[in-house]
Amino acid sequence: MDRRYFLKTSAMAGAVLVFSNRPSWANSIDARVEVFVDEELGKIAPEIYGQFTEHIGGVIYDGVWVGENSRIRNQYGIRSELVERMNQIHVSIIRWPGGCFADSYDWRDGIGPAAKRPVRTNFWEGNEGAAQLHEKGPQIFEPNTFGTNEFMRFCQLTNAEPYVAANLRSLPALEFDHWVEYCNSPAGSTTLAQMRGAAGFPDPFNVKYWGVGNESWGCGGNFAPEEYASEFRRYTDWLPTYGIDLQLIGAGPNGNDIDWTHKFFEEIFTDHPYRNPHFAGWSIHHYASNLSRGKTRDWILGKGDALKFDLVDWYELLRECNRIEQIMSDQWAIMSQYDPQHHIKLVVDEYGPWYREGTELDPSHIFGQQVTVRDALATALTLDAFNRNSDKVSVATCAQLVNNLNALFLCHQDRFFATPNFYVFEMYQSHQGAKSLRAEFSASDVHYDRDGKPASFWGLNGSASRKGNIIIVTAVNPDLNKSLATQIALNGASATKATGTALFNSDMHAHNTFENPNNVKSSSLSVDVTGGMVNVTLPAASVAKVEISVA
Numbered sequence: 306m307d308r309r310y311f312l313k314t315s316a317m318a319g320a321v322l323v324f325s326n327r328p329s330w331a332n333s334i335d336a337r338v339e340v341f342v343d344e345e346l347g348k349i350a351p352e353i354y355g356q357f358t359e360h361i362g363g364v365i366y367d368g369v370w371v372g373e374n375s376r377i378r379n380q381y382g383i384r385s386e387l388v389e390r391m392n393q394i395h396v397s398i399i400r401w402p403g404g405c406f407a408d409s410y411d412w413r414d415g416i417g418p419a420a421k422r423p424v425r426t427n428f429w430e431g432n433e434g435a436a437q438l439h440e441k442g443p444q445i446f447e448p449n450t451f452g453t454n455e456f457m458r459f460c461q462l463t464n465a466e467p468y469v470a471a472n473l474r475s476l477p478a479l480e481f482d483h484w485v486e487y488c489n490s491p492a493g494s495t496t497l498a499q500m501r502g503a504a505g506f507p508d509p510f511n512v513k514y515w516g517v518g519n520e521s522w523g524c525g526g527n528f529a530p531e532e533y534a535s536e537f538r539r540y541t542d543w544l545p546t547y548g549i550d551l552q553l554i555g556a557g558p559n560g561n562d563i564d565w566t567h568k569f570f571e572e573i574f575t576d577h578p579y580r581n582p583h584f585a586g587w588s589i590h591h592y593a594s595n596l597s598r599g600k601t602r603d604w605i606l607g608k609g610d611a612l613k614f615d616l617v618d619w620y621e622l623l624r625e626c627n628r629i630e631q632i633m634s635d636q637w638a639i640m641s642q643y644d645p646q647h648h649i650k651l652v653v654d655e656y657g658p659w660y661r662e663g664t665e666l667d668p669s670h671i672f673g674q675q676v677t678v679r680d681a682l683a684t685a686l687t688l689d690a691f692n693r694n695s696d697k698v699s700v701a702t703c704a705q706l707v708n709n710l711n712a713l714f715l716c717h718q719d720r721f722f723a724t725p726n727f728y729v730f731e732m733y734q735s736h737q738g739a740k741s742l743r744a745e746f747s748a749s750d751v752h753y754d755r756d757g758k759p760a761s762f763w764g765l766n767g768s769a770s771r772k773g774n775i776i777i778v779t780a781v782n783p784d785l786n787k788s789l790a791t792q793i794a795l796n797g798a799s800a801t802k803a804t805g806t807a808l809f810n811s812d813m814h815a816h817n818t819f820e821n822p823n824n825v826k827s828s829s830l831s832v833d834v835t836g837g838m839v840n841v842t843l844p845a846a847s848v849a850k851v852e853i854s855v856a
């Protein structure tokens with residue numbers, strides 16, 4: 306089976322970042338971080354700390370939406386505990402309504418009085434998990450209770466920017482214009498603005514971020530890149546702006562498919578160049594899904610398990626996630642040829658591990674999976690890669706917020722808990738809006754046996770940023786067995802004080818459950834400041850943050 310037709314195999318192999326062996330300074334310390342305080346790499350867009358929500362399984366219904374008359378605490382039908390937790394980590398942007406669902410969605414179905422909204426077949430009804438459900442709920446028949454108004458309310462409650470993915474496969478281009486008009490036309494100005502007003506939202510939503518289709522090489526229309534380029538022109542040219550600096554995001558490749566990006570940009574920028582200043586983003590999806598170590602490229606068979614895994618699987622998952630940096634670099638290089646000033650940035654709007662079914666908390670949670678400390682490290686190393694590439698990445702949204710792949714939250718009915726990923730986002734939020742700094746992370750590689758052959762993975766990596774007089778360093782120690790006595794030196798400044806936070810667990814399978822919701826969470830990490838440098842021991846298999854005040 307390949308992913309082009311059913312979320313198919315992402316086959317490109319990426320390079321692994323390899324760090325040098327133990328340097329000569331390392332007598333009493335195992336690792337060193339050097340932060341170059343005067344070497345700024347660019348502002349870390351708060352929007353790279355975003356989340357993705359799709360009408361699939363238990364994400365919207367059960368996850369976000371519980372209904373106004375629910376006994377579950379809610380605001381306007383939206384789960385209060387979720388909103389409160391999201392506010393703790395300052396979710397900057399939320400992508401909706403898909404995913405693949407977006408290209409089957411008619412936005413008109415989700416506006417107007419809830420009782421009059423039509424019930425439609427959900428894009429995911431054919432999914433094996435959905436087909437087995439006894440109760441044919443929203444996983445199969447979409448009730449449209451949660452539509453544009455409800456999504457905007459969700460964004461307002463969480464202070465997040467809305468990022469709306471428009472339907473390019475199955476609605477005409479004029480409907481894209483009209484959705485923008487519904488969201489952004491001034492109060493009372495158009496019939497659609499009046500309909501919005503009648504729903505209690507007279508003021509425009511001012512939606513800036515718009516996806517132009519999703520995975521248009523696959524579920525979003527199965528287009529050839531040249532065809533998609535021509536559709537992209539048609540859907541985006543002369544879209545009404547209402548004075549908003551719209552950010553239109555093109556549907557990027559399957560995995561790291563170079564050909565898709567090349568041909569799309571060739572078509573858009575040569576012969577009859579398309580000059581739309583609002584074309585500002587190129588989407589990348591990277592799922593760490595094939596953990597077979599080269600044994601198969603089958604989309605299903607290649608998957609690993611969220612909870613049952615051994616030491617090799619631990620490193621394999623981290624390696625797969627780590628490929629994101631190579632993908633960003635390869636895609637950026639192609640875009641450089643056509644857009645040398647890089648007006649168009651990378652938008653990584655789906656990322657995370659994707660395991661086989663079986664650990665979802667409820668059968669209705671299609672693509673639901675448990676989240677262990679391994680996934681927390683994978684998420685952290687991905688966010689570090691975004692921080693290091695802050696000049697390239699303008700938006701990133703984790704797939705997906707709740708009851709899905711790399712979730713921050715798992716819940717069912719009135720039970721709710723935060724996964725280890727939540728604590729990563731909680732730690733890393735300090736980077737939002739900060740200036741990314743060049744930093745070198747040095748430690749011996751981790752060595753392990755990979756099917757009888759020696760394999761290695763970097764021993765320490767991370768990112769650094771600056772906000773005023775605070776330097777923020779986040780790092781991942783992937784070694785399952787070894788803590789790292791680490792020295793953090795600031796090139797160009799001197800540390801006066803520091804605080805540390807870390808997430809780790811001696812059990813690599815550790816995760817949270819309804820019964821034990823606080824099994825994995827972050828805790829404070831002891832740090833020492835001596836001679837303007839910071840000394841800290843990074844526990845084995847950990848994500849850590851050190852915040853340093855500088856003179």
Ligand code: AHR
Nearest residue numbers: 312403404405406520704
């Ligand atoms: O996140 C689940 C699915 O994965 C999305 O709908 C699709 O865009 C991707 O293939």
